[in-house]
Amino acid sequence: MSDDIWILGITMTKFGKHPDLDTVDLAAQAAMAALADGGVTMADIGVLAAGNLIGGGGLGQQLQKQIGQTGIPVYNVSNACATGATALRTVIMAIKAGECDMGLAVGVEKLSGAGLLGAGGTAKSDKNVYEPSGRYGAVTNTDGRIGTNNMPGTFAQIGMEYGHKYGGTSFELFAKISEKNHSHSTLNPLAAYTKKMSLEQIMGDMMIAYPNTRPMCSANCDGGAAAVVISGAKLKTLSLEQQRRAVKVSASVLTSDPWSESCQVLPDVNTLTRMASTQAYEQAGVGPADLDLVELHDCFATAELVHYDNLQLCEQGGAVDFFTSGAPWRDGTMPVNVSGGLQSKGHPISATGIANIWEVCHHLRGEAGDRQIQGARVGLAHVIGLGSACGVHILEKSAA
Numbered sequence: 300m301s302d303d304i305w306i307l308g309i310t311m312t313k314f315g316k317h318p319d320l321d322t323v324d325l326a327a328q329a330a331m332a333a334l335a336d337g338g339v340t341m342a343d344i345g346v347l348a349a350g351n352l353i354g355g356g357g358l359g360q361q362l363q364k365q366i367g368q369t370g371i372p373v374y375n376v377s378n379a380c381a382t383g384a385t386a387l388r389t390v391i392m393a394i395k396a397g398e399c400d401m402g403l404a405v406g407v408e409k410l411s412g413a414g415l416l417g418a419g420g421t422a423k424s425d426k427n428v429y430e431p432s433g434r435y436g437a438v439t440n441t442d443g444r445i446g447t448n449n450m451p452g453t454f455a456q457i458g459m460e461y462g463h464k465y466g467g468t469s470f471e472l473f474a475k476i477s478e479k480n481h482s483h484s485t486l487n488p489l490a491a492y493t494k495k496m497s498l499e500q501i502m503g504d505m506m507i508a509y510p511n512t513r514p515m516c517s518a519n520c521d522g523g524a525a526a527v528v529i530s531g532a533k534l535k536t537l538s539l540e541q542q543r544r545a546v547k548v549s550a551s552v553l554t555s556d557p558w559s560e561s562c563q564v565l566p567d568v569n570t571l572t573r574m575a576s577t578q579a580y581e582q583a584g585v586g587p588a589d590l591d592l593v594e595l596h597d598c599f600a601t602a603e604l605v606h607y608d609n610l611q612l613c614e615q616g617g618a619v620d621f622f623t624s625g626a627p628w629r630d631g632t633m634p635v636n637v638s639g640g641l642q643s644k645g646h647p648i649s650a651t652g653i654a655n656i657w658e659v660c661h662h663l664r665g666e667a668g669d670r671q672i673q674g675a676r677v678g679l680a681h682v683i684g685l686g687s688a689c690g691v692h693i694l695e696k697s698a699a
């Protein structure tokens with residue numbers, strides 16, 4: 300039984316359009332790079348968790364054929380946009396349970412050209428009509444009350460709801476959040492889109508679901524990410540350089556929707572995220588003020604705003620003031636989505652949970668190059684998928 304968990308190696312592939320690589324190729328590329336980053340091989344790995352949503356299952360075993368079949372237990376993981384974070388947590392739990400001292404978590408998706416995703420995660424049909432398709436066709440599907448039945452519609456509504464409740468939001472305010480992330484992305488060579496975008500360009504682009512235009516939506520793209528997780532006891536047996544680069548997992552939390560009397564088909568992304576962040580701060584023994592950077596799930600500009608609040612980066616109802624203060628810019632007091640966020644980095648669904656953690660680790664290791672947050676010691680990575688599942692990890696720089 301080990302309580303002390305570390306990330307030894309972690310990486311992400313370039314996100315974007317990869318027509319020549321399939322799901323297994325991308326997963327293998329990420330996995331091999333994470334092993335190399337940690338200075339270990341598949342022979343050291345005691346458990347594999349492979350996250351994939353769209354591919355149809357069995358990814359872990361297919362991946363083993365590319366990277367090494369050693370007979371270890373494989374967990375194939377699918378948990379909406381929290382799939383990557385869930386794969387990581389699966390490995391963390393196996394190590395905490397004492398079943399092994401090192402494991403590999405991988406998340407991968409081929410999503411380029413997927414088109415509008417239904418609120419259940421899969422691509423919508425082309426028919427331009429509202430189709431109740433819930434259980435036995437008898438129950439309305441997610442977001443049925445509004446009837447958009449797609450991700451952009453659902454998350455647009457979530458931001459608008461925040462504005463109705465607390466005031467201060469506008470089309471321009473949401474676009475400015477996107478302007479920040481696209482500006483950050485210019486320093487991230489692994490992001491799908493690294494172009495700086497002006498407010499005029501963002502607001503003038505194609506409207507997808509008001510108030511989110513196309514660049515205010517997470518980009519459907521291909522990509523993989525992987526992490527090698529290790530127990531503290533095992534880490535102590537490795538080289539000083541491996542110990543110095545290892546990043547401590549101070550909190551690993553996964554939540555789902557608690558039942559509430561409200562509408563069961565209109566998603567509530569807030570309650571489970573607030574629950575997850577509260578548990579994570581308790582587990583890690585740190586508070587929001589201790590964070591040097593945050594990578595949060597900005598699947599749409601509207602979502603980023605509500606998660607400032609849900610992650611308690613500001614007081615309740617204070618997300619607009621938090622943003623307009625300049626805090627979440629890279630040179631602000633609480634940098635958020637320095638990677639460019641899902642809006643620029645892209646959102647190959649199952650890779651995102653690990654990719655967000657990779658970004659935080661990169662800064663804690665002092666390896667983030669031009670976009671480095673100087674002196675970063677503590678960071679938080681967050682993902683949420685409708686259904687719902689929310690993963691929050693708090694990471695700390697090694698003292699070695």
Ligand SMILES: CC(C)(COP(=O)(O)OP(=O)(O)OC[C@H]1O[C@@H](n2cnc3c(N)ncnc32)[C@H](O)[C@@H]1OP(=O)(O)O)[C@@H](O)C(=O)NCCC(=O)NCCS
Nearest residue numbers: 380412414415416450451492513514516517518519598642
């Ligand atoms: C917005 C959306 C509909 C656009 O999809 P699309 O029309 O197929 O867009 P494409 O990928 O063909 O992009 C067309 C062009 O628009 C621009 N573009 C698209 N998304 C962009 C973004 N996020 N930022 C900047 N430019 C973008 C690019 O110039 C792109 O061309 P290029 O890749 O050749 O340079 C799609 O990305 C989407 O549905 N996103 C949300 C995904 C989602 O719901 N995920 C789950 C959330 S929890």
